[in-house]
Amino acid sequence: MDSEDASDAETSSEESDKAADGDEDDSSRLMFLALRVAAGKEIPSAIFHKIQRAAEEIDDHSQRLHVKYILCAHAAQHCGFVEPDYFGNLPDLLSTTDVVIRQCIMWAFASILPCKNILSPLLIRLLYKSLKNETLGWSISYLFRKISEYDKYIPMVTGA
Numbered sequence: 001m002d003s004e005d006a007s008d009a010e011t012s013s014e015e016s017d018k019a020a021d022g023d024e025d026d027s028s029r030l031m032f033l034a035l036r037v038a039a040g041k042e043i044p045s046a047i048f049h050k051i052q053r054a055a056e057e058i059d060d061h062s063q064r065l066h067v068k069y070i071l072c073a074h075a076a077q078h079c080g081f082v083e084p085d086y087f088g089n090l091p092d093l094l095s096t097t098d099v100v101i102r103q104c105i106m107w108a109f110a111s112i113l114p115c116k117n118i119l120s121p122l123l124i125r126l127l128y129k130s131l132k133n134e135t136l137g138w139s140i141s142y143l144f145r146k147i148s149e150y151d152k153y154i155p156m157v158t159g160a
Contacts, residue, residue: 030066031098038073038100048074055086068093069101075111076104084112091126099135106139110146 037043043051051070058064068086072093075082087093093105124147131140 027062027066030063031069031096031101034066034069034073034101034104035098037070038077038104040077042078043070043074052083065093065096069096069105072108073101073104075108080108082108082112087112090123094126094130102136103139106136106143110139110143 051067055064055067055071058067068082071080071082071086074080087109090105090109094102096102096105127140127143130136131144133140
């Protein structure tokens, strides 16, 4: 590891510690970390576990969303797994205007579908409307391919 990598690791570790602790009310710092992770930065394992706990324990809604963005970005970049419970309110997660983070959310969501998620007709319609989005379309297309594996969802998709 060269000195630049060591410096990046220290910075990432410090940012991750702050993000996991939830000490600061700085959603922009959390978003910055999420974007760094989406760009391929790795988070040390111990710090990642703190971030996972923070996703459940942080009381501030905005900070909790941004911590979930970090987890989704990590899952998308490093083939990780995001707890299906984090997607309980997918429209809320997708409310970010950052396209990169939205792609990470869609990829992480699609990757856990076979586990246990149940989709509602309302959620199917939301996804269908986003299918035409130039940037998100590929992620949503993948999601619809996954949905087509389950016969019970097919009527919802064709009725959208």
